[in-house]
Amino acid sequence: MTGRPLGRSLVVLLAVVAAIAIPAIQATQHIGLSAAEFAGQGDQTLRAAGYAFSIWGLIYLGLAAYALYQLTVAPETPILQALAWPSAVAIAGCGAWILASAFNAQWLSVAIIVISAATLIAGLARARAQAPLPAVRDRLLIVWPLSLLAGWLTIASAINILTVLTAQGVIGPDLTWAVLGIAAVLLTGGAVGWRLASPVYLAPIIWGLAAVYVAEQAEKPNAAWLAAGAAVLLAVEALILLRRRSA
Template sequence: MSRPLTAILVFLFAVLFAVSPVFVPNFGGFDPDQFPVPQIDPPVQPEGYAFAIWGMIYLWLIAGLGFGVWKRRDNAAWHPMRVALIPSLAVGSIWLAVAVASPVWAAVLIWIMLVSSLVALFRTPVQDKWFAALPLGLYAGWLSAASCVSLGLLAAGYGFVDSTTAAVGAIIVALVLASAVQNKLARAPTYGVAVIWALVGVVVHNFVVPNVTVAALAAGGAIAMIVPTFKAWRADR
């Protein structure tokens, strides 16, 4: 596929991804009864306000990829990122519809979205960080947290472990993944910012539930993520 066509296609998928909530307007998270063990206020999940980050993700991706179509349509440095990002955005455009039907398939798809987005993130051009690395970092960072949340929900929802153990395991996996990514990628501190945002959302949720164990671990994880995120910000200046 030619570079200009790829640029246009990834931009269109970003727009389709952003408007997909219009077609599934009543989705507010998984229904507790979608699991064999109903998940009522699962401790692994961030508080509802945290999901507002999607608004910024959608707008920034569209703005960045739109800039790419306008100014970098035939740019070789942008092409590898676009090729990797297309599967993530394409799957994302149908994710809500799948999530309504099946948490298991939703978990499979969100991990596909994550892997694709991470490959794209590592392929972002060094230049144009405000239009490539930074918006993609925010997207991939939130997906890193959300993918681990999906594992925690499935583990507890299918009775493999209790909800607290599932949340602890999911947070640990998220921290290992996020620390590794942020330490290796200095040009996208927004990745760590998104992970911290998700962890703080988990802290807030577990003050409401409450679950001191999960709240403490998420708080410690958020603090720990400040270090690689700050180093990435300093290195990117």
């Protein structure tokens, strides 16, 4: 199978261009709130250290490689069929989230990030069901970049929800909600990672939980250690998945 729908390929490319360009334009033109200012309204319940967001450099690089690959040389495999449209939705959602946060549309930001995460995870699950052992090139240039994004969107969804609930005064910035948020990340991330058999999906969640530990160890040491423990458990899961793959 070699032919690919050109329109679909262009939509994916445009989604990636928008996801990369919108944050740059928003930051350089000082449009609305920055992501940090948006989060600062309600990050008293749970937050990640600022360095964690440097992962977007790797995510953008992977998405750019994916966009070019699926437009130019990628064959129309079951992997691409399963992931192209879900990826377009999720990647476009990254740019849309920046705009929602810039204009302080708090509940809209929650809807965007949750829908983006769920759509991409569903696509990855479908791709795995159709082709459990994709070609190396498809794995490297399609599955891995999108798994990395899906993992980050998973932990970011939980933090975004807690941030908005806190900013809206629905919950207070107490330890109970922080613990529930970390537990949700551990259970959801662990279940999805196992279903996808993907250490790559788990990697950004582990990275994010480590950043939660760094950010919260002074003010919420119990939550910080819980985040560290969750990161260790997911790291063990990732190692098990790697061992199973190499067996």
